[in-house]
Amino acid sequence: MDRCRPDFAIRLIERIKHFFDIKNIVFVLVMDKTQFSKVVCHNYGYDEKLGEEYLDKFIDFKVSLLPINKSLHNELVTIPVLKKLFEDVGEFSDDIVFIFYKVLDKYISPRDMRRKINLYALLKTGNVKKDMFLIISIISGPNDVIKKFRLLTSEIDQFIQVHKLSSQEIETYFKDYLSLRVIEFLDIFNKLKNIESTTYAYDGGIDHKQNLILDIYSKCSINKISRLEDFPKQHQDYLNAYLVEDLESQDDEW
Template sequence: MTLKHSHNDQATADTCHFLGTESFVTTIAEDIEKSESPRTIAITGYWGSGKTSCLAGVYKKVTATSPAEITNNKQEQTGKYTGIWFEAWRYQNEVSPIIALLHCIKNHFSSSKKFIDGAGKLASVSVLGALTVLDGVIKQATGLSGFSKISEIGEKYEKDNLMSRLAADQINDALTKAVNVLLGDNKEKLVIFIDDLDRCEPESAYKLLEGLKLYLSIPNCTVVLAIDQQQIERFLQKQFINLMSERKSEIDSQYSYLGVEYLEKLCQEAYRLPIPNQKQKSDFFISHLKLLFEDENGSTVIADLNEILKSYDVLPANPRRLKMISNKLAGYLRKVDGSNVKGVINENCSLFKEFNNIIEPKRSESFAAIALIISSLSVSYRRIYESIELRADAARDIFDFVTSEKGTNYSTPSSAFYELNKDHRTTDVQAKYEHPSDLSIFKLKPLFDEVTGLHVYTQSTPKTISEIMHQFVNYFNHNQVN
């Protein structure tokens, strides 16, 4: 079968690629529209849960354009609001990250087509003056002369719009008026989207948050942060403890709450990214898998997988991992595409001879399920995957693992199941909250269940399933049948 190239890990602003968060994105966009500024909104969620794509989706909702930093295609924003996209971790080594953000704001407006005349120059004195005020704020933030030496090109703007003397406590007033000029008559707010703050070092994250409070708490500006809330709270707590230590102040239990309280004070609203349900994960996975096929030869496998995923909740909630599994599965199907399975009827074909024990249509369904299992193991449970490559009976250990008492030989460090520390025999995984990147939960458990598992569904045996999985991996990795 013919397949396209694999998916990359780039976030997207297109709602068709969201993992059940279309309504969530719309709600945040409506909050921005209906609420008064200044306002700071947080989109919170675990690493890998899709915060960047949601942030980009909100950006597209309010600006009618996807972020150029994601699409590599800069377009003029046509929505009601002007959006600034800022990837915080790229600037974490700056002495003051807020300066980098202010530069991004200035660069956005200074390069805007609506301000450029036919000769390629800024056409408006007011705009030039407003940009000069931004320059002054940047100088102030860097500890230079600030507003005391605003260049001549901004003097008229200063005289018309600002008090003759600008002091430090008038920075917000100056920025408010400058941003109003830059927004123009057809834009209502400046919306700043900050991504990857939780990837920064604690000190850098704290400096940027402090800068937001000092410089951008202005009436025509809304800030939207995409963060792992728990991670940021830990960063802030660590930063506050360090500050107390430097001041030789007493550190007691109250400081464990400072990070939480600081973030609550900064963010007027926090939206928790919803955990996708079984259907949303399946739809996301199947849609990405379909995009990798250039012909119809994969339709049978995809149809089989679609049915399997209706019955078995075995996919992670992490969109990055779902893309990786779809890439891996497509890669397997380039080489082991199901025609091999049909060929087992021929006695001369030794590949997957164990499939002779499975009757159609369950044979093709088994192939699809095993392709999914192998792909998932390769991405998320590599030690188990490697054991299956080495031993034809290794997958039988999986059947035993999901039904064994906790504390058996699978809890030793040498076991391929050692990292899977949840009790899969007595714990109802579906009833517990789901961390999208929690690899200690064996998500494939339902496919190996002794009552409802794949071997029951396909009327095969654990021995048959195990041998097929072994053949599958070795044919792909070594182009041979053991």
């Protein structure tokens, strides 16, 4: 109700009170009472206390909802929920679900989550490796795409080290405990890890190492890149080509 035009909302509750005060009929009003009270005060010139008293004429009792603890987003965004939402838009890759789940590091409303998934469905390339980075761009923005991916690989690497897991055991862990078959992510993860752990102690070895890393990211970029610095720009240009507005200012109709 608080999203309606203020004058309409006030007229609505007045009509409910005066025209529908019928036995055994209950109206449930969902509102931000504090904000609505301010609207009443503004419309009728009441002070804050009178605004509250005005609303009490229409409300017999109230139930306050606890505020969402935004630090507990993982309790709200679960893997089964994500799998269903992605399947609804024709995406069945567990890698995409895993990336979305892990990269999401702050609270997201159900509406915004569905909007981002719908946007992904519109823009996905069909190549899982590329689409993993696309979903990161949609969630965190293109400029942070490599940073977010590196943080994720670092987190997984630490988990492996602490629990002394082999490559096969980490796949089993994902399957048994997360119900996910994460294949493409682990393929990139293992290749990057092997490159980083290898010593290239010869002339041009460092350049060769960087070229190997570039080759991996190039295969995950929208188009082939010649510099790692071009990777975020590829995703920015790709998003801009399809979006009229910036991601943060999209209409709620998504």
